[in-house]
Amino acid sequence: MSEGAVPVVDIGPFLEGGEAGKEAVARAVDDACRTIGFLIVGGHGVPGAVIDAALAATWAFFDLDEAEKRRWISRKGDFRRGYMPVGGNALAYTLDEESPPDLIEAFTFGRFDLPEEPYYSAHRETWFEPNVWPDRPPAFRQRLCTYYRAMERLAATLMRVFARALGMPEGFFTDRIDRHITAMRLNHYAEATRPPLPGQLRAGAHTDYGSLTILLATGAAGGLQVQGDDGAWCDVEPVPGTFVVNLGDLMAQWTNDRWVSTLHRVVNPPAERRAGSRRASIAFFHQPNHDAVVECLPTCRSASEPARYAATTSGAHLLAKTAKETGAATPG
Secondary structure, three states, X not given: XXXXXXXXXXXXXXXXXXXXXXXXXXXXXXXXXXXXXXXXXXXXXXOHHHHHHHHHHHHHHHXXXXXXXXXXXXXXXXXXXXXXXXXXXXXXXXXXXXXXXXXXXXXXXXXXXXXXXXHHHOXXXXXXXXXXXXXXXXXXXHHHHHHHHHHHHHHHHHHHHHHHHOOOOOOOOXXXXXXXXXXXXXXXXXXXXXXXXXXXXXXXXXXXXXXXXXXXXXXXXXXXXEEOOOOOEEEXXXXXXXXXXXXXXXXXXXXXXXXXXXXXXXXXXXXXXXXXXXXXXEEEEEOOOOOOEEOOOHHHOOOOOOOOOOOEEHHHHHHHHHOOOOOOOOOO
């Protein structure tokens, strides 16, 4: 797979609402999702100030000393909320592969400011569990919540694009994501100061779990790579003003594998480029409503291509995936 294999798609024409523009964007997205499951999205309309503020808050949090950050580890200790120190997980375990813990620290939060409705209150300790909010740095919560809202809107737009690309009514996914259970994770890869352990990466090879992921990443040595169908790994360099979007396993299953959920990883910097290799990213792991039924779309099956997967729900699928994520990792 060659450099630049991840296509850039400007979704501006879809947002403008013209039929020709919408159709052109849908065709480009369908092609990317069939071939590599990754695309670089421009023309998204998210204000640069919102992006810059979120990144500034991310850097500022990870600049805190270790003792301060550890104050914000969730009382549950499962890292679904709050701070996760280096050594908290090994993503290769999701593929049943043993590896040393990933060289990453993170901070995760989910839905917030939820309505006082039985639907939400019945699941406060599961799908809508309380967040852990640090009192430092200043404006951390406000900046990240503003960014989260922007990602909600972008994800909803992308799901409309997806529906059209799949030959479904544009609003097909709307009532399946209106009570979504999305988590957002801030990732920090410290500057490498020593060689990694054998087989150790910044983030081990894995696929994502849900419908789609929206990634904002900074540039430095040792970054994101995507595996092509030939087994080769391709660097995905951040493009200013864009987001990297990739499909998760749930969307591949929904489309009967017409669309692909692709292995990716975050590699270590080369020895000669360890200086200045600190990186940060913000990942919005979009996950439909926990009770949304996921079964093969009618446009993705035929007499010669029947459904490959039994129907499931978004929540059941996610639980099966996350059960493996932290089981073998030890907080460090």
